[in-house]
Amino acid sequence: MKYSIRLTIAHYYDLPAANSRHLIRVLPRTLLGRQKLTTHLLEVFPEPESKAEGVDFFGNTTHSCAHRDQHKEMSIRLSCHVEMDAPSLWQDLSPSIQRLRSDHDTLTDLGPTSPLHFLGPSPRLPPNSAIRDFAKDLYQPEASAVETVIRIGKALHETMTFDATATTVDTDAADAFRLQRGVCQDFTHIMILALQSLGIPSGYVSGYLRTLPPPGSVKLEGADAMHAWVRAWCGPLQGWIEYDPTNATLVGTDHVVAGYGRDYSDVAPVRGHLRSSGGQSNTQAVDVAIAG
Amino acid sequence: MQSPQPFTSGQIGHELLASYCAQGAMLNDEMVLPDGTVKPVWASFFDHLSRLSPDELGKRFLRGDQYLRDAGVLYRQYDETLSTEREWPLSHIPVIIGEDEWQVISDGLIERADLLEYILQDFYSDNTLVASGQLPAKLLSRNPAWLRPMVGVSKQGGHLLNTLSFEIGRGPDGKWWVISDLIEAPSSVGFAVENRIAMSRVFPNFFAGANIHRLAGYFQEFQQTLMNMRGRSSGEVALLSPGPMNQNYPEHSYLARYLGLLLVEGEDLIVQDGKAMVRTVGGLKPIALLWNRLPSTMFDPLELDSSSMLGAAGLVEAIRTGTLRTVNMVGAGVLETRALMAFIPKIARARLGRGLALPNIATWWCGQDSQRDHVITNIERMMVGDAFSTAPLMADPRTRDFSEISDVSYPQHLANKIKTSGHNLVGQEAVTLSTTPAWDDGKMVARPMCIRISMVRTEDGWAVMPGGYARISAGDDAKALAMQRGGKVADVWVTSPRQVKTPSLLSVSPTAIPHSLPHALLPSRAADNLFWLGRYVERSEQNMRLFRAYFARICDGVDHSDVIPTFIRDQLMAGVEPKASAIAARFGEPLELALQAASRISDRFSPDGMMALRGLVQDAKMLDRQHVQLEDTPVQISRLLRQVTGFAGLVHENMYRSDGWRFLSIGTSLERAANMCDLLAACLLTEPSSGALDLALEVGDSVVSHRTRFQIAANARSVTDLLALDPSNPRAVRYHITRTKEHIAKLPTQQEDHHMSHVARQVLLLETQLATSEPEAISSKGLNRLKQDIWSISDTLNKYHLA
DSSP states (O other), X not given: XXXXXXXXXXXXXXXXXXXXXXXXXXXXXXXXXXXXXXXXXXXEESOOSEEEEEEOTTSOEEEEEEEOSOEEEEEEEEEEEEEEOOOOOOOOOOOBHHHHHHHHTSOOOOSXXXXXXXXXXXXXXXXXXXXXHHHHHHOOTTSBHHHHHHHHHHHHHHHOXXXXXXXXXXXXXXXXXXXXXXXXHHHHHHHHHXXXXXXXXXXXXXXXXXXXXXXXXXXXXXXXXXXXXXXXXOHHHHOEEEEETTTTEEOOTTEEEEEEESSHHHHOSEEEEEEOSSOXXXXXXXXXXXXX | OOOOOHHHHHHHHHHHXXXXXXXXXXXXXXXXXXXXXXXXXXXXXXXHHHTSOHHHXXXXXXXXXXXXXXXXXXXXXXXXXXXXXXXXXXXXXXXXXXXXXXXXXXXHHHHHHHHHHXXXXXXXXXXXXXXXXXXXXXXXXXXXXXXXXXXXXXXXXXXXXXEEEEEEEEOTTSOEEEEEEESXXXXXXXXXXXXXXXXXXXXXXHHHHSOBOXXXXXXXXXXXXXXXXXXXXXXXXXXXXXXXXXXXXXXXXXXXXXXXXXXXXXXGEEEETTEEEXXXXXEEEEEEEEEEOSOGGGSOTTXXXXXXXXXXXXXXXXXXXXXXXXXXOTTGGGGGOGGGGGTHHHHHHHHHSSOOSSOBOOEEETTSHHHHHHHHXXXXXXXXXXTTOOSOGGGOTTOEEGGGOOOTTHHHHHHHHHHHSGGGEEEEEOOBOXXXXXXXXXXXXXXXXXXXXXXXXXXXXXXXXXXXXXXXESSSOOBGGGGGGXXXXXXXXXXXXXXXXXXXXXXXXXXXXXXXXXXXXXXXXXXXXXXXXXXXXXXXXXXXXXXXXXXXXHHTTOOTTSHHHHHIIIIISXXXXXXXXXXXHHHHHXXXXXXXXXXXXXXXXXXXXXXXXXXXXXXXXXXXXXXXXXXXXXXXXXHHHHHHHHHXXXXXXXXXOSHXXXXXXXXXXXXXXXXXXXXXXXXXXXXXXXTHHHHHHHHTTOHHHHHHHHOSOOOHHHXXXXXXXXXXXXTSHHHHHHHHHHHHHTSOOSOOSSXXXXXXXXXXXXXHHHHTOOGGGOOHHHHHHHHHHHHHXXXXXXXXXXX
16 A cells, blocks of 8 residues: 655744754654655755755654745645555564563663663653553553553543643643643653553654545544654564554554654654744644555 | 071971861871871972961962952852852862872873773764673663764764863772763863962962972863864864853853863854854854863754753754864763763773772662662662762762761661662762861861862873862861862862973964954854943943933032933933932943943953953942932042043953954944934033033033133034034044944955945945034934934944844
8 A cells, every 4th residue: 555645844933033943854764564665755945055864863864954044934845655565463472561671671772773762761751650650550460561552542542532722742741641631742642651650661653644544434633734653662572562542543554654752852843943033833734645 | 409497487387287187187188197297299388388477378378369350260159040259269278299199190090081982982882881781771771961863973083082070089098089070060170270370379489499290281282182173174163151151151261262262152153054153243154173061962952952042953963964073072971970980890890801090989870789789788878869960979969978867767768769769879988088288267277178180182192181170178077078068179289309391371382273363253142242341331431421410410509300400310311210329220230231241251351351340330339329428429420430431441452453342342432422412412402501512511521622622602513513523522423433434344244345345334324424514404303313323333233243
């Protein structure tokens, strides 16, 4: 199956901005046996004075661009094709949480996929006792890691209400949890904290969600903008699994991965720095369609 | 050497020594051996000291303090909102160490520095130390000082550590221990030179004859190292500071001036096409080498801590593209992680086959069972602190010393905490320090001390500063942690039995940083501050003159509600209340602002200028507070006015004719010209009989000039001529427009061709207009327009040179 993805991010400045610099992480990744980026075009308007492509610590593609002259808006447009492999069958090979915890004391690899990076705390996610208690209540010592991930994801989905107006990109996970409302970023942050509190390494995935569901299915939340979900490490045999707490589902071919990180700050689609004395408003539009 | 006069000095010396030893100083002292005799390396100094009477000593200590004040060496202290400047806490007795022992210390620290380099290389490349089990993975994976974006960003084949310092202390067994590795933490060694000069004022006779290793050679090597690191690039070498709100700013500013580096802050920098550039009054100029004095996480808000207001976006990319080098790699601060000290002995043994010659204080990381148990069992002899803290031990208030806690339940509480979150905690042996003499309240007392030693990696290997900087505890508690409570700073003398080389930094080698004065780079931010310094001082002067004119009349019996006082308040002082304090605030506030602007650019402003300004601010405050007798006010204000004039004289007589000086002068001229327009416009509008014209002459300091030029009573024409159009009157508008024009013509321009810059054209038009005007044609309205034109010049100047 092949997706055609289009993304537009626009920033509007109340007063002209100058000397701006942005770091963009929007390009889908190529993941062996799962998804492959075949073609892509990334454009920035106005045309930046300088542009550079790079790869960050976690292997995500970055684009940096700089605008020196004054401008009142800046937009980023991506269009690309991604080929998805058919999902392979899998079974639960994960150990109990207890075993998993003693496993990670023996880990010594510090490469980008190492679970060691995902035990917390990370820049946006200091430990939180309310979320820890939430996870503790759901903890069953004999359950496998995969079962625990799914149990916590489902419980979180039931506790939280999807509400695009309750939070912003800067909302703390602890605040969203107290409100019991939020968007995919909040669901994901809370679930990461919950899993980490049990000793399950877990991280943040940013990406895209198929806009129109397959016939007979319901439309998923989060398809109108870039989406976020969780990945959790379930032992050396199982490796990483991905779970979307906003839609209470394990991740299959409806989800296209753009970035892996510890929390939002590692994979924010746009990180920017500019000189302007006024406010700013942003818009984002995403379309993920089946291409042939 | 002449033999000392045995009777007098021997007698005083004996008493001095006896009272010193009576405090129990002999146990572990730098000067005195356990048998109560003075160590040989201290003997000649002690002999010298014991010949000086207490009076004489007091005078000499003051001489040293005076030097530091004059040199502008201050200690800045911060609490929540405001910073206060305190006198530099010099302890007037040096710490003396023989060169043989110093050599042993140096060799040990060099060995340690090489090991730290090896560890750092590993942390940011293959992580073999973790893979081979020499270091627990969590010490990196959970460590906020390990900067993932820097992994794999190796400096083009170079070393990652270029300069570092150590804090060392001598334990009861006489051996030296490393207390802290200082990499990003401030070392304060910048002030070692000033301490040394101050000490040479305190003991001039002794200093000349003693064989004390000089410090200047070290700084020459430091400077040369920076030049070598810059290589063949034409880019600038700059020191990146967090700015004046940081307590180490005085040291940054001092080092930049001393080593001839450009002092920059994050907002001065911009990255273009992968190159780091500094915004200067002449446009963007490339930076080749940055000596980074920010915490590494703050270096780049795009790739590191996004909340950083201190760094500049894109700097990491500039490092990655290889166009920018830094002194010490960004991320080197991970070496300061407290828990790392628990593993350095093991790493050393694996690499060297033996322990380090200069080990760090014994440390146990509570994230491992055996180490944790050791800490819990020995809690009474431990300092316990944050495992991931990178603050030096002596500056980390969260570290607790358990031998000092009287609450008996506390160790149990802590033991529980260690069990539940051990990986966040570290135990360190509560070491005690050696003592050294200090002067306190007329007596020589023994005080605990530790020494900071700095080194730089030259092309021939590490060069260690021969001497420098000791910290002397305020009390007599020899526990290392007691140092946190502050204390004094002493000069460390490394002495030789032979003649020592005496280099001086004044004779820098010709290859050193070639600044092409007067167009040495002036960051736009610095220019902006100089411009405002000029404006604020001038604004303050204008308001002092108005204040004097006002109270001269009040003293003569004129009432606050009479015509001229009301006119001054309403028309010239924005309707201020008829109260002395409110009117005084009109000049007090701009003076404070001037001082703030000056302190932001203290690297470009002479210590004399700073002192004069500080004095001025203080005296102005006095006048405000003192409730000076009404009849004395004009006299007092005249004294202040003389001080302002003195300050202006200092600036204009002593300041190098650099672009910085030009911006300061332009600020002064534009402010004075605009204020004169205001004054004249208001005075021309009032009744000729009211005395407003005489007031204009008085405030414009032109009473005598008017008498000489016109020999008639002041009328609108004569006053306008003298105060607006006269090209020779330094109080006239035209005089200052001409001066501004001349300064602007000499500023660096961003365009190469013969076209005049927009601001040059603007000021020339204004000058021409003034030169061709007749005094009769100048109206009050015209003066207001003129003022608008003057501020429009300021705006353009801002846009072209200061933005």
